Every structure is written in structure tokens, then in C-alpha cells.
Amino acid sequence: MPPTGDTTPWRVAEVAALRGDGLTARRHRELPAKVVEEVRTEGRPDAHSVLETARTVVALRQLSLRHPSAATVLSACAMLAPDPFPLRACVPALPAERKSGRLPRTRAAVAEALATLDRYALAQARDGSLTLYPLTRVLLRGRSRRSYVDSHVPSVTDAEVRALLIAAAPGQVSDPATWPTWARLLPHLLAVDPAVLSDSRAHDVAREACWYAMDRGDHCRALGRLDELHRIWSRELGLDHPDTWRTMTYLARAADAAGDPTRACSLAEDVFARRRRVLGADHPDTLLAAHGLASRWATAGRQRDALRLAEDVLARRTRLLGPGHPDTVAVRETAAVIKDTLNSRAESRP
Numbered sequence: 001m002p003p004t005g006d007t008t009p010w011r012v013a014e015v016a017a018l019r020g021d022g023l024t025a026r027r028h029r030e031l032p033a034k035v036v037e038e039v040r041t042e043g044r045p046d047a048h049s050v051l052e053t054a055r056t057v058v059a060l061r062q063l064s065l066r067h068p069s070a071a072t073v074l075s076a077c078a079m080l081a082p083d084p085f086p087l088r089a090c091v092p093a094l095p096a097e098r099k100s101g102r103l104p105r106t107r108a109a110v111a112e113a114l115a116t117l118d119r120y121a122l123a124q125a126r127d128g129s130l131t132l133y134p135l136t137r138v139l140l141r142g143r144s145r146r147s148y149v150d151s152h153v154p155s156v157t158d159a160e161v162r163a164l165l166i167a168a169a170p171g172q173v174s175d176p177a178t179w180p181t182w183a184r185l186l187p188h189l190l191a192v193d194p195a196v197l198s199d200s201r202a203h204d205v206a207r208e209a210c211w212y213a214m215d216r217g218d219h220c221r222a223l224g225r226l227d228e229l230h231r232i233w234s235r236e237l238g239l240d241h242p243d244t245w246r247t248m249t250y251l252a253r254a255a256d257a258a259g260d261p262t263r264a265c266s267l268a269e270d271v272f273a274r275r276r277r278v279l280g281a282d283h284p285d286t287l288l289a290a291h292g293l294a295s296r297w298a299t300a301g302r303q304r305d306a307l308r309l310a311e312d313v314l315a316r317r318t319r320l321l322g323p324g325h326p327d328t329v330a331v332r333e334t335a336a337v338i339k340d341t342l343n344s345r346a347e348s349r350p
Helices: 012-020 025-042 050-066 068-078 107-119 134-141 158-168 176-191 200-215 219-237 242-257 261-279 284-299 303-321 326-348
Strands: 123-126 129-132
Touching (some): 025 050, 050 068, 068 107, 068 129, 068 158, 129 134, 176 200, 200 242, 242 261, 242 284, 261 284, 284 326, 303 326
């Protein structure tokens, strides 16, 4: 849980930390007076005093001057949810992120950023995660309205926020070892502006987060987010883009779980039709979509349609992959289950 309360900690230790970074006693006395006047002129965030705001602004300015990498992390996290962000989880992947910009790129640099932000009392660092204090967050998120922050603290880029999210993603949600990190990352991927998620890797991470939410029974939030992402990405990429198709497949699962099997079938039918038209009937992605649609039809009570489609996929996969391939075996089992259901219904009729 994020820190609560209206105040940002400001103790002797923090003042000493700022002085240690070049803020002399005289400068410490002078800067707040100037900042206080700026805050009074431009206004302060609700529920925070002028003095408290001025002190936090001083810390932000000094952090940006002395520790730009830590300041970038702080600004990036301000664009996310107020929950703890698993910064340490980014360590293995950040060095490979070409667009990570000013973000820390080594384990030692991440540890230093966490310690620095905690020392400056702008955020709380615990167990490798970072939680911004409320005043820090509101100042950084509302910078366009407050020049006393905007003119001294460099803006974070969408690419840097995106790199942080991609680097934190622990892998496929089917692996139980990834679940603790997905649990911490989920609030941020649900809250971040979709404009930040502007490349295929970010799309993958956002969809995986929604899949994780559905696995945990949070179907409504996953459905709402996937609806939003599908609306934006289909407009930007087109309805025949592979990322749009993948999002529609995830959205079909969410709709079904939320109690709308009709919409789920409609989405699955659309994905199958588009893949077959664009990729061809024998393409692996087309066959995957057909297999999924057969399962959805069967669940919705359309067993005869489902069996015809499953048997078509089985014939194609047997020809293309062989009878023993795992994909062929999987659709053979699906067809067998559907056929058993049809036989049971026939036997139960008077």
C-alpha cells in the first residue's frame, strides 16, 4: 500500500542529505524563501501547506541537479499508479532497453536510485519497490500547471516510462514464478496512459497483465482495460494488424468470463475471418484462431459448427505438422470432447 497521510516527511536527515549534495546552510535558508513565494503566487496542491510544498520542490530541484537518473525514475513512477513499483525487477532487462534514456541500467545504479529517493524523502523504498509520497506524485503529475516545478525538473519521456514497464515484466503469466511481480506490476499497467504503450512489446506486456488479472478473477477490470486498448489500437494500427487480432483474442476471453459469450464468439469469429483472409487458411495463426473459435462455439452450445471446424483444423494440422505434433494432438482432443457431447445428447433423447 502507498504511504498515507497529507504530509511528506521532512526531517533533519533529509536536510543534511541535501546539504551533503551541495546545498549549504545559507543556500538552504535562501532557497525555501524564494520557492515559498513562487508557491504562494502560483498556488499549492490541495491538502498541502505552502511550506511543505516549498520544501518538496527544493528537494525535487536538488535531486534533478545531483541525481538525474534517480529523478527520471521518480518522474516515470509518477505517471503510473500510486502503488509500489517493483523497480528492482527491472534490473535484468534495463541494460538491453535502447530507449531507456536516463534510467539506471545496472543493479548498483538501481540500488543507488532507491536509496537516494528514500533519503530525499520524496518516496519510500522498501524491498526493491518504490512508492511515491502523495505530494511528490501530485507535483510531478501536475507540472503543466506549476512552473516552479516544471521549469527546474526535466520531463520524463513516454519512451522512458515504457522502458521501465517493459523491463519490469517478468515473463509469461503461465509461469507461477512470475506471479509475485505481476501482482505488483498490474496496477501500473492498468493505470498508465495508453499513449505510453505505443509499441508491440508494450502491447504484449499490457495484454499479459490483463490475462493475469483474469486468471485472478478480476474479469471486469481486465475487460474495461482491453476494451480501451482495443479501441485505441484498432484505430491506430487498423483492424488487420496482428496486435489488434491478439487484443481481440484476449478481449474475447474477458467478455466470456464477464458473462457475455455472444460477444466472445463474435470477436473470435472476426479474428478467425481476418486471419484466414490475410494469412491464408493453413497459417499457424489462422489455425490457432480456428481452434479457439471451435472451443467457444462448443461452450456456447453450437456443437455441430464447433465439430466441423475442429475437424477441419485437425485435418490441416495433421497434413502440415504430422499426427503426433502437440498442436495436432490438442485439436484432436477438442474434437473428441465435442463429439462425445453430441453423442451424449443423442443418447439422452427419448
